[in-house]
Amino acid sequence: MNKNSYSDSYKAAGVDVTAGYRAVDLMKQHVARTQTSGVVSGIGGFGGLFRPNFAGMQDPILVSGTDGVGTKLKIAFLMDKHDTIGIDCVAMCVNDVICCGAQPMFFLDYIATGKNVPEKIAQIVKGVAEGCVQGESAIVGGETAEMPGFYPEDEYDLAGFSVGIVDRTKMIDGSKLQAGDVLIGLPSSGVHSNGFSLVRKVFDLNQENVGKYVEELGMTLGEALLTPTKIYVKPMRQLMQAVEVKAVSHVTGGGFYENIPRMMNSGMTAKINLKAVPRLPIFDLIQKTGKIPEHDMYNTFNMGVGMVCAVAEKDAAKALETLKEAGQNAVAIGEVTQGEEGVILC
Known part of the structure; x- marks a missing residue:
């Protein structure tokens, strides 16, 4: 100084x-x-x-x-x-x-x-x-x-x-994607850093209710919402060294509908099995409190999946094991199919 x-x-x-x-x-x-x-x-x-x-x-x-x-x-x-x-x-x-x-x-x-x-x-x-x-x-x-x-x-x-x-x-650019490739979802830590204008409207947040303990969350509302965004650099680098990763999507604002299609090539669609998505309690609370339609939830939030990557079907088991070793409870949430829809949630 x-x-x-x-x-x-x-x-x-x-x-x-x-x-x-x-x-x-x-x-x-x-x-x-x-x-x-x-x-x-x-x-x-x-x-x-x-x-x-x-x-x-x-x-x-x-x-x-x-x-x-x-x-x-x-x-x-x-x-x-x-x-x-x-x-x-x-x-x-x-x-x-x-x-x-x-x-x-x-x-x-x-x-x-x-x-x-x-x-x-x-x-x-x-x-x-x-x-x-x-x-x-x-x-x-x-x-x-x-x-x-x-x-x-x-x-x-x-x-x-x-x-x-x-x-x-x-470089990973999706050019090698094929029908039948497996889509793997890496879990999010919560809402991450997107959709908070809607979150604040739903809960009408103030100093009193951010400090309110919520049983289904196991913490106060404020603690749940302020949970830091998960950083995927280390586990993804481990995965890239173990198998060929064909495409990757960071699920941010716009949720599944906007982000997952960004990793798809023309003529390819991501078919997501919603039953496989590791949905977090905070999203149920947001949807219930705000009476938000299911489509809007998946068009705004990550819903429990912060990153999606595509690998060949033959590499899926090894990919999941590698991510588990890296501390990620990743799950197969869908597959790549032929089509122009970009993403289908079913």
Whole structure:
């Protein structure tokens, strides 16, 4: 910190530059957890430097993904809990990057807030760091913007982006899909980070009801809704090393109807057996409370399946065993068929 860097005039306008320096000092311990051999520079410079490892690659391709957390942040505000929301931010990016077979390399975040409270910012970055550890990514930089008058003092927004790498010869693009291939669903941890505008409307959330214990959930409503998005990088990389993965879909906003067709080639349809879907209690509660039609549930939420991948029928048993060893209670939820529907739920 430059001891000469302060501005009483800027502080009077609502921006305390010294709070920014304090936040950086507090977050350094969390950022350090994520450092990998590719990191060239520490945080604090004008650009994050990273040396990618091209060993064994014939034609390396960079893959990028960016996203935020959306209105799930409102739950964090109500509960005044900020140390897990960063996991969601990382998850929404690295789970996209892994879909084409890429290894995430590094991550940057952006936090915009009405008032920079260093301890709160450090808690947010703590979650980002945990997500990066799970997602095998290094934090190489970020930005914290104090924006009084734009955001309320006790609120913030969080976004980030991931950059990964894959050899073109090993890219997963669905081109090898065939009728009869098995669709495997990896379980979600809950609502993840999508559909929270509908969730908040259904429950009319406030500080009182987020703290209400719900028997069928085994926890408070707020705890269930704030459960971090599952990060699939490590189990999917193990799976890709064990069998040929033909296509992958990250099930996010738009649920089954929008996301699963994105992994299908023209003339191919994903036929999903709904009885095989490991539906979580939180979705039953949302549907019952909001009187939401079944179609809308599967068109909004992940319903218990956060990622879907396709493998040949001969590889299905090995794929399921590999995922089990990786801590995923994955299940076969359907098959690839010929057709133009994209996805059929039956």
